[in-house]
Amino acid sequence: LDLLSRSEILTRDQQPAFVHPLVRDAVYDELPAAERALQHERAARVLRERGATPEQVAVHLLRAPCRGSADTVALLRSAAATAVSRGASDAASALLRRALEEPVAAPERPGVLVELGRVETHVDGPSGVAHLTAAYAALQDPRERALLAMDIARTHVFVSPPGVATSFARAAVDALPDDLDDERQGLVALQRVTGYMHALPPDSYRAGPPPEVSGDGDGARMLAATLSYELLLEGRDREGAVRLARFSLEGDRLLEVDNGLLWIVAANVLLLADDDLGDFWDRALARAHATGGLFSALSVNLWRGFAQWRGGQLDDALQSLADAVEQQRVWGLSPVTSTYAAAFTLGVLTDRGDLDAAAASLDEARALPWVGEGGRLVREAAARLLLEQGRPAQALDLLAAPVDHPQVDNPVWAPWRGLTARALAGLGRVDEALALARDEVVSLRRWGAPTGLGPSLRLLGELRGDAGLPELREAVDVLDGTCAVLERARAQLALGRRAPVGDDEAVPLLQAALSTARACGASGAARDAVSALARRGVSAAAADDTTTGATSRVRRVAELAAHGLDVNAIAQRLFLTPGTVRSLLQSAQEPMP
Numbered sequence: 163l164d165l166l167s168r169s170e171i172l173t174r175d176q177q178p179a180f181v182h183p184l185v186r187d188a189v190y191d192e193l194p195a196a197e198r199a200l201q202h203e204r205a206a207r208v209l210r211e212r213g214a215t216p217e218q219v220a221v222h223l224l225r226a227p228c229r230g231s232a233d234t235v236a237l238l239r240s241a242a243a244t245a246v247s248r249g250a251s252d253a254a255s256a257l258l259r260r261a262l263e264e265p266v267a268a269p270e271r272p273g274v275l276v277e278l279g280r281v282e283t284h285v286d287g288p289s290g291v292a293h294l295t296a297a298y299a300a301l302q303d304p305r306e307r308a309l310l311a312m313d314i315a316r317t318h319v320f321v322s323p324p325g326v327a328t329s330f331a332r333a334a335v336d337a338l339p340d341d342l343d344d345e346r347q348g349l350v351a352l353q354r355v356t357g358y359m360h361a362l363p364p365d366s367y368r369a370g371p372p373p374e375v376s377g378d379g380d381g382a383r384m385l386a387a388t389l390s391y392e393l394l395l396e397g398r399d400r401e402g403a404v405r406l407a408r409f410s411l412e413g414d415r416l417l418e419v420d421n422g423l424l425w426i427v428a429a430n431v432l433l434l435a436d437d438d439l440g441d442f443w444d445r446a447l448a449r450a451h452a453t454g455g456l457f458s459a460l461s462v463n464l465w466r467g468f469a470q471w472r473g474g475q476l477d478d479a480l481q482s483l484a485d486a487v488e489q490q491r492v493w494g495l496s497p498v499t500s501t502y503a504a505a506f507t508l509g510v511l512t513d514r515g516d517l518d519a520a521a522a523s524l525d526e527a528r529a530l531p532w533v534g535e536g537g538r539l540v541r542e543a544a545a546r547l548l549l550e551q552g553r554p555a556q557a558l559d560l561l562a563a564p565v566d567h568p569q570v571d572n573p574v575w576a577p578w579r580g581l582t583a584r585a586l587a588g589l590g591r592v593d594e595a596l597a598l599a600r601d602e603v604v605s606l607r608r609w610g611a612p613t614g615l616g617p618s619l620r621l622l623g624e625l626r627g628d629a630g631l632p633e634l635r636e637a638v639d640v641l642d643g644t645c646a647v648l649e650r651a652r653a654q655l656a657l658g659r660r661a662p663v664g665d666d667e668a669v670p671l672l673q674a675a676l677s678t679a680r681a682c683g684a685s686g687a688a689r690d691a692v693s694a695l696a697r698r699g700v701s702a703a704a705a706d707d708t709t710t711g712a713t714s715r716v717r718r719v720a721e722l723a724a725h726g727l728d729v730n731a732i733a734q735r736l737f738l739t740p741g742t743v744r745s746l747l748q749s750a751q752e753p754m755p
Contacts, residue, residue: 174447190376204221204224216240224260235261235270242277248652249282252455272300273713280313283421284455287321287494308338308345312384316351316423320499324360324534328353330365347373348381351388355427358395360498361534380419386410387428394431397572400610407431411442417449422461432439433469434574436611436644443469451735459490459737464503472512472613474648474682474719480514501527501536508543512550513648515686520547538567538576545581550686554588561585572593573602574614580621599625601635613649615642620653623660631660638671651678652687659694676702719746 166172173179180186193201195631203226209219220241223234238261245254258278266274275297282290292312301307311334318327331353338346350373357367375386390406393399407428410416416425427445431438441468450458467482487503493715504527511520525546527540541560548557561582570576579602586595599622606615614635623633634657641650658671676691714716722732729747733740 168306172386174200199225199227209238215244217244220257224256228264230264232267232270233267235264235274238264239274239277241408244279246281246454249452249454251281251456254281254454255285255289269644271588272297275300276310283313283317283458284453285493287317287457289494290696291317291321291544304337304420305345306338306343308334308342308349312345312348312352312381312419314560315356316420319356319359319423320693321494321496323496324498325362327356328362330368331356332407332577343379344379344381346381347379347385351381351384351424355388355424358391358568358644359535361537375409378409380415381413383410383416384420384424388415390431391427394434394575395572397605397609400435403431404435404437407435407437414449416447417439417446417458421455424456426461427466430468433465433472433613434572434614435609436613439469456493456737459487460493460495463489464506467503467510468506471506471513472643474678474684476514476648478509478715479510480507483510485715485736485738485742488739488742497530498534499536501530501532501534502541504530505536505539505543508540508547511686512543512547513682515684515689517547517550517686521551533566535567538565538570542576542578543691545585550582551590552588553633554585558582558585558589571605572609573605573618574609574611577602579605580618583621583625591623596622596625613644613646614642614703616644616646616653617649620649620656624656627742628660631657634660647678648682648687651673651675651682651684651691654678655694656693657689658691663698669695669698672698672700674701716746716749719743723747 163172163178167178170181170183173181180189190198202222202224205224206219206222209222216237220238220402223238226234228572238257242257242261244255245251245257255278258274258281261274262271262278266272275293279290279292279294279297284290291314292341294310294317297413298310298314299311311331315327315331315334317332331349335346335349335353338349353367372389372392373380373385373663375389384461386406387410390403390410393403393406410428411425411432416428429439429442443462447459447462449455449468450462463482466609467479467486470476470479470482483503483506487500487507490500490503504523508523508527509519511517511523524544527544531537532540532541541563545560546556548554548560561578562690565656569578573579579598581596583598583602586592586598599618599753601623602618603615606618610617617635619633619640623630623637626633637653638657641653644650654671655675658668659673661668661671672691672695676688676695679685679687679691695702719732722735727735727738729743736743738746
């Protein structure tokens with residue numbers, strides 16, 4: 163040891179270690195592969211004899227020869243369970259894959275496949291659904307099969323072609339015995355929501371009378387989430403939709419059994435109904451971090467990004483959506499469901515007034531299949547960009563093109579009427595535009611959520627010209643006190659523009675709109691406010707002198723770095739790549755404009 167220390171190969175500490183990992187790796191790699199495996203096996207045996215923990219022993223068993231040992235399988239499963247409890251899903255997956263290679267005795271194999279598949283659904287969707295499907299074929303117990311079928315169906319929807327998840331859920335429902343009512347509700351919920359998301363013929367997933375929620379089990383809460391979403395899509399019974407969504411999310415029970423589908427559905431209903439979600443996104447993300455749930459984390463980032471966009475937090479929204487896109491690639495999300503992030507990102511960039519970046523984002527989105535609900539969202543976001551670019555004819559053609567998705571009646575989630583009205587007005591077809599705009603206002607009054615009604619009133623008021631002042635004033639009043647601060651600024655801008663010359667209210671309205679637009683990072687709206695103020699003889703600073711602060715993601719990364727975490731530790735904590743963390747740290751150090 164002294165000789166090796168003097169040669170600067172080992173340290174001089176009481177417990178010697180290699181001076182540098184490169185030296186360690188060089189020595190390790192010089193050993194023949196077979197000899198290395200035998201030495202790892204020996205190290206595992208010594209550690210086990212001395213009472214080491216399963217995870218300490220498992221480090222060596224991962225590299226030891228496969229012997230068909232039941233003890234080795236048991237130890238690897240125990241170490242994997244510990245890894246899961248610590249949120250280390252990647253480590254648990256590696257341990258369970260090694261257990262399967264041992265190999266596992268036939269009676270235990272389905273159990274190991276279930277454990278592995280469920281862990282993999284957190285970090286590697288395609289592998290997870292393959293292992294869960296193999297376990298499903300081998301299991302005999304009806305309840306175990308039903309619970310596993312839910313995991314498989316909710317993973318299929320994100321990694322498999324349209325229709326696979328729905329047909330699997332339907333077959334699982336048909337195979338259930340009559341006494342498993344709660345499990346049936348859960349599978350029916352998945353059958354209905356996946357069929358809608360993938361734009362299947364309605365009679366293939368919604369045949370017969372609507373199901374009823376029975377009891378308060380996990381399956382009942384899943385069904386409540388789906389039914390609340392169906393009420394949202396129909397644009398009726400907002401109170402009933404909120405009641406069902408609240409029940410489904412009560413006590414965060416769905417966070418325990420669903421990795422990011424139906425609790426997202428229920429949260430979106432509450433968001434679009436203007437019901438307070440409180441700190442739900444923080445709780446959901448904390449749960450994802452605690453369990454190592456990459457898919458849950460990307461779901462939170464995607465839909466929190468959507469919520470931030472609606473709330474006018476454009477920079478934070480872009481960062482959340484960028485995190486979600488990065489995590490989608492790692493997890494293995496299918497192109498069909500990648501369209502949600504593409505649509506939201508396109509919308510945020512358009513709201514920022516960065517039309518060049520939005521056009522580039524649209525070019526990227528064209529490589530995705532515009533099918534299902536995600537495809538509809540991209541199509542609507544693209545039409546909005548075309549309208550902002552002054553291309554109403556192209557926007558109208560896009561909105562009028564045949565689609566494979568059933569028409570959504572509620573404009574709060576599918577604003578096709580308002581977009582079409584803007585395109586028609588841009589082409590001089592004002593009467594047709596007014597009819598659609600009025601129809602949209604009627605629908606949104608029926609739904610009753612102020613953040614949806616306000617923008618629709620603004621559009622109607624703008625289309626009516628000087629006669630539209632009542633609608634514009636109502637839009638400002640309706641949006642007052644809501645989270646939709648950017649939409650309120652747009653309404654103030656529209657009202658300030660239309661107010662008669664000499665109106666004392668006009669300039670304060672325009673100044674308030676300018677201040678909000680700048681705070682949100684909406685440079686296009688800010689420029690419009692500056693121009694409107696100039697027409698009234700009021701000077702304002704250039705609209706693009708917007709002062710913005712660091713995003714919440716940058717602040718979080720900087721905070722973790724200040725607590726001593728290195729780049730890799732921060733990346734693991736936040737489910738990001740080290741390169742992304744370095745970029746965020748660099749932006750945190752740069753002076754703000």
